[in-house]
Every structure is written in C-alpha cells, then in structure tokens.
Amino acid sequence: MDRVNNFAFKIATANGTGSASSNGLIMQTIFRMGVPVTGKNVFPSNIQGLPTWYEIRVSRQGYTARTPQFDLMVAMNPATYQKDILELRSGGWLLYDSTWPLDPLLSRPDVTYLGIPLAEMCNAQFAAVRERILMKNIAYAGALCALLDMDTSVIRALLTEKFSRKPALMDSNQKAVDIGYDFAKANFPCPLPIRLEPMDETRDSILIDGNTAAALGCVYAGATVGAWYPITPATSLMEAFKGFCQKYRQEPDTNRNRYAILQAEDELAAVGMVIGASWAGARAFTPTSGPGISLMTEFIGLAYYAEVPVVIFDVQRTGPSTGMPTRTQQGDLMLCAYASHGDTRHICLYPADPREAFECAVASFDLAERFQTPVFVLSDLDIGMNDWMVSKLTWDDSYRPDRGKVLSAAELDHVKTFHRYLDVDGDGVPYRTLPGVHPNGAYFTRGSGHNRFGVYTEDGDEYVEVLDRIDRKIQSAARAVPAPFLRPAPGAKVGLVTVGGCHAACTEALDLLAAEGVAIDYMRVRGFPFGDDIRAFLDSHAVNFVVEQNRDGQLRSLLMLETGVPIDKLESVRYYGGFPMSAHHVIAAVKARLEKAA
Amino acid sequence: MDRVNNFAFKIATANGTGSASSNGLIMQTIFRMGVPVTGKNVFPSNIQGLPTWYEIRVSRQGYTARTPQFDLMVAMNPATYQKDILELRSGGWLLYDSTWPLDPLLSRPDVTYLGIPLAEMCNAQFAAVRERILMKNIAYAGALCALLDMDTSVIRALLTEKFSRKPALMDSNQKAVDIGYDFAKANFPCPLPIRLEPMDETRDSILIDGNTAAALGCVYAGATVGAWYPITPATSLMEAFKGFCQKYRQEPDTNRNRYAILQAEDELAAVGMVIGASWAGARAFTPTSGPGISLMTEFIGLAYYAEVPVVIFDVQRTGPSTGMPTRTQQGDLMLCAYASHGDTRHICLYPADPREAFECAVASFDLAERFQTPVFVLSDLDIGMNDWMVSKLTWDDSYRPDRGKVLSAAELDHVKTFHRYLDVDGDGVPYRTLPGVHPNGAYFTRGSGHNRFGVYTEDGDEYVEVLDRIDRKIQSAARAVPAPFLRPAPGAKVGLVTVGGCHAACTEALDLLAAEGVAIDYMRVRGFPFGDDIRAFLDSHAVNFVVEQNRDGQLRSLLMLETGVPIDKLESVRYYGGFPMSAHHVIAAVKARLEKAA
Amino acid sequence: MTYIAKPKVHHPALLKNAVGLIRRDYEGSITTLCAGCGHDSITAAIIQAFWELSIEPHKVAKLSGIGCSSKTPAYFLREAHGFNGVHGRMPALVAGANAANRDIIYIGVSGDGDSLSIGLGQLCHAIRRNVNVLYILENNGVYGLTKGQFSASADPGSLNKKGEANTMEAIDGCLLALTLGATFVGRGFSGDKAQLVPMLKAGLAHNGFAFIDVISPCVTFNDHEGSTKSYAYTRERNVEVVQADFVAPAAAITAQYDPGTVRNVLLHDGSWVRLRKIEEGYDPTDRDQTYAYIRERQKAGEVATGLLYLSPDSSDLHEQLNTVATPLVQLPYADLCPGSAELEKLQRRFR
Amino acid sequence: MTYIAKPKVHHPALLKNAVGLIRRDYEGSITTLCAGCGHDSITAAIIQAFWELSIEPHKVAKLSGIGCSSKTPAYFLREAHGFNGVHGRMPALVAGANAANRDIIYIGVSGDGDSLSIGLGQLCHAIRRNVNVLYILENNGVYGLTKGQFSASADPGSLNKKGEANTMEAIDGCLLALTLGATFVGRGFSGDKAQLVPMLKAGLAHNGFAFIDVISPCVTFNDHEGSTKSYAYTRERNVEVVQADFVAPAAAITAQYDPGTVRNVLLHDGSWVRLRKIEEGYDPTDRDQTYAYIRERQKAGEVATGLLYLSPDSSDLHEQLNTVATPLVQLPYADLCPGSAELEKLQRRFR
Numbered sequence A, B: 001m002d003r004v005n006n007f008a009f010k011i012a013t014a015n016g017t018g019s020a021s022s023n024g025l026i027m028q029t030i031f032r033m034g035v036p037v038t039g040k041n042v043f044p045s046n047i048q049g050l051p052t053w054y055e056i057r058v059s060r061q062g063y064t065a066r067t068p069q070f071d072l073m074v075a076m077n078p079a080t081y082q083k084d085i086l087e088l089r090s091g092g093w094l095l096y097d098s099t100w101p102l103d104p105l106l107s108r109p110d111v112t113y114l115g116i117p118l119a120e121m122c123n124a125q126f127a128a129v130r131e132r133i134l135m136k137n138i139a140y141a142g143a144l145c146a147l148l149d150m151d152t153s154v155i156r157a158l159l160t161e162k163f164s165r166k167p168a169l170m171d172s173n174q175k176a177v178d179i180g181y182d183f184a185k186a187n188f189p190c191p192l193p194i195r196l197e198p199m200d201e202t203r204d205s206i207l208i209d210g211n212t213a214a215a216l217g218c219v220y221a222g223a224t225v226g227a228w229y230p231i232t233p234a235t236s237l238m239e240a241f242k243g244f245c246q247k248y249r250q251e252p253d254t255n256r257n258r259y260a261i262l263q264a265e266d267e268l269a270a271v272g273m274v275i276g277a278s279w280a281g282a283r284a285f286t287p288t289s290g291p292g293i294s295l296m297t298e299f300i301g302l303a304y305y306a307e308v309p310v311v312i313f314d315v316q317r318t319g320p321s322t323g324m325p326t327r328t329q330q331g332d333l334m335l336c337a338y339a340s341h342g343d344t345r346h347i348c349l350y351p352a353d354p355r356e357a358f359e360c361a362v363a364s365f366d367l368a369e370r371f372q373t374p375v376f377v378l379s380d381l382d383i384g385m386n387d388w389m390v391s392k393l394t395w396d397d398s399y400r401p402d403r404g405k406v407l408s409a410a411e412l413d414h415v416k417t418f419h420r421y422l423d424v425d426g427d428g429v430p431y432r433t434l435p436g437v438h439p440n441g442a443y444f445t446r447g448s449g450h451n452r453f454g455v456y457t458e459d460g461d462e463y464v465e466v467l468d469r470i471d472r473k474i475q476s477a478a479r480a481v482p483a484p485f486l487r488p489a490p491g492a493k494v495g496l497v498t499v500g501g502c503h504a505a506c507t508e509a510l511d512l513l514a515a516e517g518v519a520i521d522y523m524r525v526r527g528f529p530f531g532d533d534i535r536a537f538l539d540s541h542a543v544n545f546v547v548e549q550n551r552d553g554q555l556r557s558l559l560m561l562e563t564g565v566p567i568d569k570l571e572s573v574r575y576y577g578g579f580p581m582s583a584h585h586v587i588a589a590v591k592a593r594l595e596k597a598a
Numbered sequence C, D: 001m002t003y004i005a006k007p008k009v010h011h012p013a014l015l016k017n018a019v020g021l022i023r024r025d026y027e028g029s030i031t032t033l034c035a036g037c038g039h040d041s042i043t044a045a046i047i048q049a050f051w052e053l054s055i056e057p058h059k060v061a062k063l064s065g066i067g068c069s070s071k072t073p074a075y076f077l078r079e080a081h082g083f084n085g086v087h088g089r090m091p092a093l094v095a096g097a098n099a100a101n102r103d104i105i106y107i108g109v110s111g112d113g114d115s116l117s118i119g120l121g122q123l124c125h126a127i128r129r130n131v132n133v134l135y136i137l138e139n140n141g142v143y144g145l146t147k148g149q150f151s152a153s154a155d156p157g158s159l160n161k162k163g164e165a166n167t168m169e170a171i172d173g174c175l176l177a178l179t180l181g182a183t184f185v186g187r188g189f190s191g192d193k194a195q196l197v198p199m200l201k202a203g204l205a206h207n208g209f210a211f212i213d214v215i216s217p218c219v220t221f222n223d224h225e226g227s228t229k230s231y232a233y234t235r236e237r238n239v240e241v242v243q244a245d246f247v248a249p250a251a252a253i254t255a256q257y258d259p260g261t262v263r264n265v266l267l268h269d270g271s272w273v274r275l276r277k278i279e280e281g282y283d284p285t286d287r288d289q290t291y292a293y294i295r296e297r298q299k300a301g302e303v304a305t306g307l308l309y310l311s312p313d314s315s316d317l318h319e320q321l322n323t324v325a326t327p328l329v330q331l332p333y334a335d336l337c338p339g340s341a342e343l344e345k346l347q348r349r350f351r
C-alpha cells in the first residue's frame, strides 16, 4: 500500500517540556506543502511532568479521524517507551534519543529503531538548561524533515515568520533543525517509504481548533457579554474570544472595550450573568463542560420557563463527575436536551468540526433570541482543542442578527398594556421588551407560576396554557435548527446515524465499506428538536446504526423519544474510552451486525 | 344516588386564620366515626391572607382521589365566593357567614344557601380579636356537626384530648362548636341528604401525611444523619424526623442525641453532607424538591461514579423552575432517573401513598448501601403533605439493615491489598471500607478517572471497565426494587400503567369503567430500573394507557427507553394543572381513545 | 432630616416631583405579605426614595431572589422591569444585566436566607466586583417563606418560636461587606423610615455596590420574646451612628452644623451625602475604624445603624472592565462585527 | 522551635515515633505537581506534623476539592482514607463525615479557587458550624490546574503572566474567617516549614475548625515579577507575628521565655499551644485586635503570618448538636429503631 502522503505518526513527550511549538511547526510545514493533515493532542490532567502525546495523521484523501495505529513513533519519553512501542504497526519505525541506551527488553523485531543522540547534540550546541530541553524538540522536527521529506524551505520560512523580531531565537531554532536533519540524513536511508510529496489540497483550508472557531463565531454574531468559569476543555474558547475582542472591539479614540468578559466565581454565577445580560438585551454566552452544565441546571430551568435567551457552549469531556477532564466524549446529549427539573426541553446544536463550531456559534444566538430560550452548542474536547483542517471560514456581510420579537420604544408607544407571554402571532413565540426602553414595556419576569399576561398565578388552567405554549414554541424550533447532513448511498438498505465529531470516523468508514461493496445511507443530526426528515430517514431503513461516543447510547435515546422509532430499528455503535472515534470502531460494529444478519 | 358517607365538601378560608385545627377536627371526627375520609389542603405560596382551601372527601368505598366537584361549600372567604360557588354541583349547599349580606350576583338558583352569622355570634361570645377569628372556624365545624350528622360526642372527646391541659381553651372551643351546632339545628333541616352514618371501616387505618410517614421510615431504618435545606413541600419531612428523634433518639442518661440534623446553607451542601456521612458509614438522607434536585445534580454524579450511598427524597412540586411551590406534579421522573452529566442512571422508588412512603424510606437505605449509589424516593406534594387514610404501619422486628458489602476490621486483617472497585463476586458490586477502621482498608475516593483497583487513571480501557461494571450493577438493581403492583382484569385487552399518587385516581377510574363493562389490566411501577415484568405487561397489550402528572409524559419516556416498547403501544394520559389527579381525568381519556378505536 | 421631612408638610400624596409624578406612581401591586411585616415598611421607604429623587420608573430595573423579601419588588415601581430569579442568585443576574446596560438604575432586594445562606458566595463576589447596584438585604433572622427556620444572620442564643436557641455564630452582613472591600455599607431598621430613606437615596446615587442591611422583623415567625430580630429588641438596641442626609446635585450645601461633626462626601454623579456623625470621632470613610466600631457595639449588645461606611473613591465593574460609555446593548452591530474581509485576512494566522 | 528542630539532629528518616512509625510511613504516592510547587512543601510539612504527633494514619480522613492543591491528599498518609470530591464542595463532605464519625481526625486541603471562588459559601458555613477539621487553604492567587487565571485571593494590582493587572479586591481568608467567628486562624508560607509544622499540629489538636491560609507559590503561573504570591515577594513581605510551639499533652511546660511575651493556651485534648508573641502587646486570643493587626500589616504591604488567632473556648459541631460521645456510625441498630410495639403505640396520634 502506497504510503506517500498517507501515514500517521505520533510524538511522545512529557507535559511542560515545550514540545507544543515543535509539533505545531511540523503540522504547519506539512499543511503548507499542500498535504491534508490533522493533529490530535493527548495530554494529561496536570501541568508538568506527565506523559503527553501528539498524533499527526497525513491523509491525501483528507481523512481527519484518529488512527489508533502508527507508522512512526517519536519516542521522547522513556516513561512510556513500552506503551508507545506497542502502538506501532508491524514494519514501523521508532525514533528515540540514543543519548541513553535503549532497554533491549523493549525491542520489537518487526520495528526499525532510529536512534539519534538528541540530548547529547543539543547539550553540545546549547548552553541554557531550558534551551537545551526546548531545542531537543526542534531537533526531532529537523530529523523528521529528512525522514519524511518535509520541505526544509517551508520550515525555514515558518521560523522566519515566527521569530522575525527575535533573530537569536531564529538562529538557535534553525540550528536545532539542522542538527536533527543532518544526523538523520547521515545515518538513515532518507526519506522513509512513509513520506511527503507536495500537493495542492490545502489552498482553501485552515488549521484551526473548534474553541477558537466558536469564539470567532461569537464575535461575528455580535455577542458583547461573555461570562465563564475556567474549565478544561472550554477555557480556551473564552481566552480566544478575549483575544479577538482586544483586536476588534476597541473603541477607536478611547481604547475602551465594546465587550465585557466576566470571570464568574462558578458556573451557577456564569449562567446567571448570561441570563441577566440577555434579559437586559445583550447577546451573551458562557462556555463550559459537563460539570458546569450540571451546576447550571437550576438556572437553565428558569431561563426556559421565564423565556430568556441563553447561549451555552458545552465542550464535552469524559464523564461522569470529574471523569477524565482531558479526554473527549459525547456524554451530555441527554442532559442538555432536557436539563432541569419539571418539564423542560432545549434547543441543541451539534457541530462536527471547527468550521461548524463557527457556524453553530452564530446560529445559536439567532435561535436563542428568536425562540427566547436556552440554546446549547455541544462540541467536545476533540473538536474544541485539536487542530483540524477545515475549509476556510466565510462570512456573508448581509447577515443581520435575528433579535426575535423585541418591541422598540416606538412600537411600545402604541401598546396600551403589554402582555409578555401572550401568543399574539399564534406561533408560540411571545413578544419581549427590554428594561429602560419604555414605561409601557414594563413586566415582571419570574420563574414562579405566571399566566399569559405575565401575572403571577396559582391557577392550574392559566399555568397550563403558558407551559403548553412554550412546548409548542420549542417544538417549532425543529424547523429552524440546521437540517441533518445527508449522504445517500445508491442501493443502500441500511442507514447510519451519528452526531458531532464522529462524522470524521463515520464518513471514512462508509467509504471503506463502500469500497467493499457495502452501501449505507448516512445521516448526521445537527440540531435538536428533531424534524420530520430525521424520522423519515430512520423509517426508510430496516436497520439504522447509531454511532456515538457515550456508554448509554444517548443519541439513540433521543431518537427513540423524539421520533418514536422503535428500538429494534436502531443498532447502537458506541465507543467511549476517551479518544476520538476511529473508522475501525464503526467498520467492526457494522460488519459484525451485517454478518449476524447474513 | 345515595349520598350517605359518600360526598365531598370544601372549606374556603384565608391563609393564616387558623382554620387548620378546625379542619383537622372535622377530619378526625369523621374518621373516628369509622367512615373513610381524605383531606386535601390547597394552600397558596405565601404565609398570610391569601385564599386557601381544604377539601374533604367522605367515601364509604374508601376512595381517596380528589373530586373536583363538591356537594357542600363552606365559603368563609368572600374574596373567593365567586370561584367557590362555581365548584358546587347542581343541588349543592353553600354555607357562608351571614354577618354580612351575600352579593346577590353570586346566587345560583340550583344551590341552597345556608347563612350563619358566625362573626356576629363569635364577636358576641368572645373578647380577644385572635380568639374571635379562631373560634369562627370551630363554629363552622359545629354547624357541620348538625348538617352532616357528625357525632358530637366524638368531637367533644377530641377537644378533651387536645386541651386536657388547657381547660379554658377547652371551654371556648366547646362553646364555639355549640354556637354553630345550635344555630344550624335551629335554622336548617338537619341533617342534609349528604350525611354521615357510623361505620367500622377505619379501625385498622390511620390518617397520616407522606412526609411524616417517610420520616418514620428513616427513623426505623436507622438513619442517623439528616442534612437539608428548607423547601416546600419537603420541609415537614425533616421536621417530622426531628420530632421523632427527640422522642426516640435520646441517650437515656446523658440526654444526648443519637442523631445529627444538619441544616445546610443550600442543597448542594445538603447532598454533600449526606455523601460525606454515608462515605463515613452512616445512614444519611436529604429531603428536597425539584429545585434542590437540580442543584444537587453535580454531586449526584460524583456519588454515582465514586459509588457512595445516598438517599434523596424528592417531594415533587409543580415545575419548571420555582413553578407553583404549593401545587403537586410528577415532573422530576426523567431528571432523577438520569441526573448529572456523563453516563449516569439512578435507582428510583415511587410511593403511591404515605404507607408506601414509609416502606420506600426503609427500602431506600438498604438499596443505597447494597448498591453503593444514590437512591431517589419520588413522592409529591399531594402524598407528602396531605392527610391520607391508609392501613396502619407495621414493622417486622426481625428486620436488620442491609449494609451491603462493607469490610469489617476483622475481615480487613486478612486482606493484603484492598481493591475498592474490583468486581470480586461478579455481581458488579465491589466491596467498600469505612475510614478509621483498619490500615488495610485505606483507599482514595474520587470522581476523576479510576481503575478497578481504585487508582487514578487516564487509560481508556481501565476507565471503561469500571464504568461498564457500574452499569451492570445499576441494571441488576431492577430485580431488587419493589415489583410493580399488578391488578389484572379478567378478559382485558388493554392495559393501564401509572406511577405514584395517580394510583388513587386510576383504581377508582378502573372500578367505574369496569362497572360500565370496560375491563382494563392495571400496573403501577414502583421502582426503577424497570424489570422484565414491566416489559412483559406492556408487550401483552396492544394498547397501554400511561397515566401521569406531567406535561411531557415522562413515565412514558422512561418506559420507551428502558423497555424498548414502541411508542404506538403507549397511549399517554396526562394531567398537570397542579391538583392531584381525579378519576374523571382517566375515564375521559380512556373513553375518548376507546371510542376512537371503535 | 428636614430634607426628607419636608414633603410630609404639604399633603405628600398629591405632591408632584421633578418629573411630574406623585408618590402613587412609584407603587406596585398590593402586598401579599403578612400584616405588619417589616418588608412592607422597606417597600414604602423605597417608594419614597425613588419619588424624592424624581427617577423615571422605567429607567430602573428591580431584581430579587426567592423569599418573602424577594417578593417585594412586585410591590413598588410598577413601571420598572422586574426579575424575580432563583433562590440566592440575584447578584449574578444583576452583574450580567449591569454589564449589558450600564445606564439603568439597578436595585436588588434579598433576604438573609437568600443572601447569607444559599446566596452567600454570589453576594461576596458581587461586592468584590463592585457592581453598580443598590443591594438591600431585608434581614429578619429567619427563613420567612419556609416558616421560620433560623437563617445565618440569627444571633447565637436567639430563640426561635419553639424556644430553641441558635448555636451558631451570626453572619453580620456589614462586617462581611467591609471585609470584602465594599465601597458603601449601611444598616437600617424597617421601623425607622426617616433614617432609611436618605440612606437608600445615597445608595442609589453611589457608583458601585451599595450594601444596606435592613433589620426587618418577621411578625409571624421571629417577633417574639427571646428573638434578637424583633421590633422590640431592635428598637431598644439600635444605636444610630451616622445620620446621612442626601443632597441632590443641584442643591447647595448649607453647613448649618458644627463642622467638627459633619462630613460631606461628593458622589460621582455630583450629588452629596452629608454624614452627620452622632458619635464623636467616628470617621465613616475609614473602613477599619468602622469595622472596629460595629464590633464594639455588638459586644455591648447593640446594633449600630446608619450609613456606616462610604468609600470616597469607588470604581465600579465597568471602570474595572474599561467598557465603553455607551451601554453595550446600544452598540450598533456594525461596531461589533469585523466583516468578511477581515475574516479572510485574520485566517492567515491559521495557515 | 527547638521542639520541632530536634528530630533533624538524629537521622530523622529512620527515627520511629511513639506508634513506631517512621516518616516514610506518613507519605503517599509520588507527586504529579510541577517541580518547585509550593503545595509539595506543604505536603512535606503535613507529613512531618502527623509523624511528630504519632497519629495512626488510618485514624485520619483526608478530604479535598479539585485543583492542584486538592490533589495533594494523595501524596501523604497512604494508609488514611482519602476523598477527592467535586470542586469547592469539600466543606460539606467533611461536615457530613464528621457528623457521622467524630472520632476520626479530619484534614481538608483546598486551594484559593476551590475555597474562595466556587466554594466560598461552603467554607464560610463550615467555619460557622465550627466543624472539627484542620482546613488548609493552599493559596497561590491563581487557578493552577486551569493554567493561571486570577483567583479571588489575587491582590489588586498584582500582575498575571501576561502582565495584566488584577482589578478586584482580594479576599483575605484570615480576615474572612475572623469575621465569621472562626476559632482558630493561622497563616503560613510553604517556604517556612519550621513555622508551619507546629501550626499544623496545633490545628489538628484544636477542637473545631482550624483555618490555616498557606501562601504556596505556583511556580508555573504565578511566581513572576509583579506577582504578590511569588516566592520572592512572600519571603520579603511576610512578617511572623506569633510563633506557635505545640506541646503534646504529656510534656511539661518549661517557661523559658520572658513571661511577658509568652502565652500558653490549653487545648481540649490536654495539649498546649505556646504562643510566643514576636510583636509586643499582640494578643492572639483577641479576635478584634487580630483583625485590626492583620489589616495594619496589609496596609503596610506586609503579610502577617503565624498562629494569628486562637479562641480558648471553642465548641464544635457536635457540642452544638449535643450528639452522643459514641460516633453515630458505631451506634448499634437496637439503639436506633424504636421497634414494632412502639410503632403500634405512636400511631394513636394518627387516629
């Protein structure tokens, strides 16, 4: 099998040794060679010293899913040699620091060992301790240039851009690259069969993580208030938002901010601030993860029942409880759909990659304001924090925020008595007013029983009337959320349904299955509540594989509850070990079931 | 239709006027006459001055469900005359205070008005302002004695018991009774057709509310730590627990407490205290309602994943959010079953009346410790705060708490290294140890990723192994929770399923339908996760009515998810206006559907 | 004093203020609280204060948590937006609303359970943020709405209706606020409207978090013998330390008091607070002296009341965040969206 | 001083304590914190304190929240039960555990984010309850585990790694604890083991909530120039106010100091705390003086350290609840269940 521009390698280091910049350098070099590439950072829940890995997949077909098997291992962390070596495919290569001898016990006959005295060479070349550690990372990047045929001119260009203002750093980095490069050239048959060849497949793409993309979406949607409490893997979303705001949200003359970021004392306060800000008329949001959603549960019920717009980004991580904070999962699908006590139901959006994270971010504000209710954007650690190759983000300058039914001062002049919860238009969506605008607009917002006029009530019929309207309102959102992504396969008898980041693994798996003559119709849900198209897809197949990343088949549960499709039509395919899903997870499950059937 | 011992009347007063004692007096009198009686208190979410009602149903057949139509209205609150009069059946009676003339607009030709100058008479008889107000209530009780043929000797006996130590109060109360009694006798044709006749149907019964019964259950189960934050309608549970403990949990010589009640600062702290106490080895519990459950969501996930026993009483009220705090609902069924982020699933018990509240309370501690997990007892305001007639509570002195797999010091002597999360017995339930017992028992409890040895892990396989075992463990509890209550009807083709307090309305409805020749099999689920018997019942009927008190059909959702029964087999019957369900709600829905079918 | 007494002289009910409104225009729906509840008196004082300041009701937003006290925003300023949130979380709602629209006058009403039990964390952090709001803690030492359990402000030894004594230390909102660096700390008594009204006005004018703890007896559950939050106990024990008069921006200050005992503090909106120090040598702008003084009184079994502390320089949430003068809700979308060209440009970073 | 210095002289590592254990027996798994993290030094001090007190490890329960600091209970007392709960909620877990089993020695470890942000309410109420636990707040002014955001203990003006200044008031744990009526308040510095160990021992012996705020620099995110929680800054600014020596129950007190500067406080377990007042006229049993003193130092840009306040009479949660001496977990079921006969009898009430 031809390995050119089609292989995967993994870099094993320790947390806090600064390998990130080196890995980024490698990623960008490949990307600029026009070759599709994806990187996945596997890091521990601590700050320094524990094992961390960076997985790079080069795929000329542009596949972005994780591959569990690697062609090359850059084993820089003795603590994990043993484990790392086992992840190499037979016939693979292991690059290690030969400054110290390798434990013979670890040798695998079917693997080629490439020893490079990185520490030795760097110690010889560099004086400062910290510099020696950092340059070791750059040095293995240099070695990879030789081994994988990475374009040295590209890497040099990158270093020049990066260190344009720090020539000294530029030199040492270049030197480190050369050290590795020269040693590899001199001692190994370069390039290896797994190698790069320039392509033109990345011209219209970018390398971006989902949190950065979502933050951009918030900026472009016109969000002005962000409230948050730090939590992995959502933290970088607000940090990115702040970064963009510092650039794009400064008032020219005064240098004062056209945004407000509130670092709350906890998630209860964060969502409370968002509710308060939205109630006052701002576009406001909060990024968090599972534990934060649990803490927001009571407030979410208030926003649902009092009909206040809220945008919540749930960058999911492995649960339950604290779980594995630096691993990914899709474990909050059920919680977000029905969060809070009493009868509640919420609009959810499910991006599949950073590009959709950007689009969903924008859509979430429009939906929250149009339907006056909480909207969840369910991303995950893999989408949020890893570097994905996606086509460039685009923007339509004719876009105007959909603020929904908000009465202006002028309109309120003509309103004698304003009734907050009256279904004036018969669409289940009442009119809102903002504080400070007009005396006629005043009303009392409350989470306690109220009638359609917004007046406190303990009357059963009045209470039911409002609660039923809200139900109609949310149901009507099924037509407003993004339609499912559909990819029919000619002659397919079975269907496959998934959500979010599993898209990468599913589409790759379906291609491979198709190549083997197995035709399967594909659907990825992108919004909740589900519309008729989703039910139709499920009905049209005797069997639908439901692929997701959680233990309990939460997507399947949502499909059952919301479409009424019987369980025997839904074949659950689950992987929830904390890594992003791989194509083989899907293929294995599908084949097993089809063989059973046959 | 014969109205003897078969009628309903309603007493309309204002909050804080002390009508409670008078209504209690009436209830007890009827009860002691051997006549089955139920009382439902309809009170506002404030402390003084707003309308409040007390509904008394006398049913010689022993039906306890609410009836929305009344034969007699004791209209003591002018503010609600209009509304109250409309709730009288045609041919009914209205008793009012004729001290002030009745607004002619309010008169109904088909209703008989019984005016009694209560205020006038009481003002003449009593000096103190407060006394005048209170005695007015006792006076209408006296009038009812005459009108309904209540046994005056019984009422006198009750007063003597109650005021044995306060002769002065005894006298004024007796005087008030007489005032009302004499006036009615003198001015109306007593008794009315709706009247009482002594029976012998209450000998083995008691009048009790569910919170008191549940509190007794906690005492008998040996619970020693209770943590709570006040919230209607759960507050009286902890207050009752305290009362019983003051009587039964004093150390003889020292008068020190064999219990600890912690009034927490909020529900997050309350459940945290319960987790801490259970972890240390005590039987601990917390009573709350919907908003509290929402706030406990994060901690519940910790207890699920770290496998710590927890007992939570959710005395449900009308949601979402603050909702109607003094109205009933079954709105937390879904939340409690799956509370918290990530993959979680919890044991739930569903009492139908105060007697079951007592039994479930005891069972909840055994289940929580046996399965080392949170257990929810889902009662509601109607069960928890209203006076139900149930058969006497009984206790088997051979009962011993099931502490589950807790290793003693002696056992730990023989354990070399203790592994907290190892599935030693293959039943999914690991062994636990308590702090302070033995050096060999030490382990680290955490909500972060851990392997079967209880060691921190970020390894996917180790993580999955534990999470899957927990799933098996919880599923196995389906065989340990109370089996569903079944009442087959010969020749029935359809089934009816319900949960909790709807039992009263459903059984009455089924009797009435049966009388009309409609045979329906009946099942009431009493525990979650559901066992095979539940699925079998649903499968055995083409149609199953699912009767519950919430908007979204949450019981139906649980049935779909957990049994896989298709939605078209489940015909949802819902009432969620905040009052307890009545038989007619069920009958109407069933008939409508059956006619549609026919 | 005279300043607030004046209206009473000429038929206050009909008197129009600068914006042409009479006191009735500042009322809300009728109360559903118990007759005699302290909270209703505070509501009356709030109505008086807004009327005297001639604030247009619709420029105000009133927020609260859950509790009898938290119901009161429904009973004043019917033309103002109201938000009765969840229990103990009003501070977050105010912070968010204030961040979004800084031009609105915010008043938050809470209770001792709402603020010192479930909401303690949020209250403390709102103080730290110095959110621009008048925060009134209607303090009765119990959870009224849930029928009289002790709250965190119940004093050790204080008896509940059943005669049980509270064993825990009380949280004193004023001491707590001072410890957290509050910029405006006052204590009042629902029974003393003359003292309360000017304090409320100063709090509304203050640029930052104005914390006022108002002892507000619960007649139903905590007004008995043995309670330390009853009318009787409070009347007897409260010592007015600082008498604050509020002087609107326009009005001139006629120093008709012995200068030694008067101190005028200029507020950022140009209005003045005239602090008349009943106690010799008491400096209401000295945080530590104030703290020590409150403690002394406490140890003497007394309750210090008045505008106890006022920081002459207070920078509120927005000054700390350096936000624009225009309320964020009023910024045109054009000022918020960088546009497509910029999007194209900035993505070079991701290549 | 001498008391804790002694062991060092004769090969401490091998020295056996009264229960025959060497220091190693009090260790836990190896740390995963950054090299140089202040938290690791505190762990070492904790190990030292337990070893010196000859406490059997399995009689101890160690609880924490979430954060780098909250990870540390895994690094000491391997033979003790540990509970790493959820973020900011450890006080509730301790209160519950303590209610259930009062015979266990509880130690709670938390961080400034865990205790002063998300957990502030719980910390305050645990102090009010006077739960019998040694509560250590490992204070570095940032959220370490989430990579260095300012915490609520960050001082105004303090710079983060990016050079941005914190604008909000800092919450001083010691001032807060004093305001809430804490019975034991100390402040230490991870870099001063000699001061910390005896304070920890006194805290373990104290009957009630022993609060110790330990400045514990985060070398990765908050040890730079401009930080007020760095090693350099703390070394330079911390002033030891009170030097506490811990004297075990047995040991006699040899008053080898000028009585004017020494004060011995008897703890309820018979042990003594010898407070040597470095500062003349400082009374560590006077709550208000302590408060005022800490503030003075603060204003002088200094950090007062030592066992700052110790209430001679402290009644813990159980004394307040009047619970039996036997831990509730050890009560036989027979003492808890009234039995069937009584059930029959009590139901007369319901007829």
Ligand SMILES: Cc1ncc(C[n+]2csc(CCOP(=O)(O)OP(=O)(O)O)c2C)c(N)n1
Pocket (backbone or CB within 6 Å): B229, B230, B231, B232, B267, B291, B292, B295, B322, C066, C067, C068, C069, C070, C087, C110, C111, C112, C113, C114, C115, C138, C140, C142, C143, C144, C145, C146, C151
């Ligand atoms: C999450 C939650 N827990 C509990 C309650 C019940 N509850 C309503 S008001 C209240 C206490 C109110 O006390 P306080 O704030 O002092 O107000 P007061 O009634 O005394 O004026 C409680 C516990 C609630 N509404 N929400």
Ligand SMILES: Cc1ncc(C[n+]2csc(CCOP(=O)(O)OP(=O)(O)O)c2C)c(N)n1
Pocket (backbone or CB within 6 Å): A229, A230, A231, A232, A267, A291, A292, A295, A322, D066, D067, D068, D069, D070, D087, D110, D111, D112, D113, D114, D115, D138, D140, D142, D143, D144, D145, D146, D151, D218
């Ligand atoms: C509910 C919840 N929100 C957020 C987080 C993320 N988180 C983990 S530790 C931490 C802060 C820790 O700060 P601190 O207590 O000061 O400990 P340090 O790391 O500085 O020692 C946060 C916000 C979490 N684990 N849980």
Ligand code: SF4
Pocket (backbone or CB within 6 Å): B047, B048, C032, C033, C034, C036, C037, C038, C039, C068, C069, C140, C144, C145, C217, C218, C219, C220, C221
């Ligand atoms: S219960 Fe107390 S606080 Fe509530 S309204 Fe009545 S008097 Fe006021």
Ligand code: SF4
Pocket (backbone or CB within 6 Å): A047, A048, D032, D033, D034, D036, D037, D038, D039, D068, D069, D140, D144, D145, D217, D218, D219, D220, D221
């Ligand atoms: S990040 Fe800071 S607090 Fe966390 S381990 Fe490293 S040095 Fe310690």
Ligand SMILES: [Mg+2]
Pocket (backbone or CB within 6 Å): C111, C112, C113, C138, C139, C140, C141, C142, C143, C144, C151
């Ligand atoms: Mg109160």
Ligand SMILES: [Mg+2]
Pocket (backbone or CB within 6 Å): D111, D112, D113, D138, D139, D140, D141, D142, D143, D144, D151
């Ligand atoms: Mg910290």
